[in-house]
Amino acid sequence: MRLVVHAGFHKTGTSSVQAMLRKNATLLSPHLRILLKADFDGLAEASRSFSLRPSEEALTTAGGRAARMLRRIDPADPRPVLISSEDLSGTLPGRRGLEGYDAAPLLLAGLAEQARARFGDALELTFYFSTREAGAWLRSTWWQNLRSTRLQLSFEDYAAGLATAADMARVLEEVAAAVAPATVVSERLEISRDRPEGPLSPLLDLVALPGEVRARLVTLPPVNAEPDIGLAEVFLALNRSGFSEDSLREIKKKLRRIANRDAESG
Structure with missing residues (x-):
């Protein structure tokens, strides 16, 4: 049972990945089971809520939503499963006073625990994160928050308040410790965007998609860019x-x- 969870980070090509998965759903279906946010909206919402208002009750709710999502996955089906949503790590930093990814290790540890309970020793669980150079990531999240909220901070003031969130290596270390023995893998957008399938390429590696299928994928331009x-x-x-x-x-x-x-x- 191979399960790959693409859990972030926001503004690192995640929308482009998900757009390509939707565009190529028919081609991929015989080889891969795909779950996007629309397939588990309750879990995404609970994860965002916990990151903004952390509590034991909110974390329990997120764990319950994860269990409900995982119960819909048939362990007898040989196809690997790919779950993709940056909201699994919580709300986009810079929004509603949130300054980092402190919730991510707790949320993903809960998801890993539910996955192990559902699939047992047969589970091969990998968490994948797309990352990005700090300055470019801060600029991109500033743009996203400008367009989606009434953010009034200059870029310089905004970036100064989110230095912790931009330290993705630290967040990855904390997630890896929290979800062990699951594997945590990452690749920078500056590298993946130049690969044949763009930022989707590292995920196709992880699910071992056959080369002849990869060659037939429809590629798309970047989505949601400034x-x-x-x-x-x-x-x-x-x-x-x-x-x-x-x-x-x-x-x-x-x-x-x-x-x-x-x-x-x-």
Whole structure:
């Protein structure tokens, strides 16, 4: 029983991975069982909630949701299982006052415990993390929070408050200790994005997808990336303005639509 859990980190190509898995679902189905956030939304929500308001009760709820998800996986099916959602490690840092991934080791230890209880000694469990150079990651999460919330911090002030979250090597060490004897594997986006299937490549290695299937995969351009037109600074000014929440949301949506259209025509 091979189970690979792609648990983060946010803004390291995870949306691109999931888009490719959805696009190639029919081709992959005979060889791989795929579970994305829509397949276990209760677990993702519980994980985010625990990271924002940690408590024994919230952690127990997340563990129960993990058990419910795992019960739907047939251990007699020989296909490996790939689960992908960055929310399994909690909420995106920088949002609602969250400064790091302190919840990730606890959440993933609970998931590992439930997986071992479900599948026993036959389980081969691997946690995979895509990582990213700290400066680029901080910039990308700043953009994500600017577009999704009313964040009003400059990039410099934002980055200064999230230095702990950007230390992904430390988080990986803590997760590895928490989920042992499961394996923890990582690869930097700066490396994986140049591989044949982009940031999906390391996961295909872990599930041992046959080469002839990999050669037929439809690749996609990066998803959810910041447009290179200075839009982040515009959103920062808008967030600091007196626009109502509804108006602000509508303006951002229109600007993103224009940016996407210009990118496609350019």
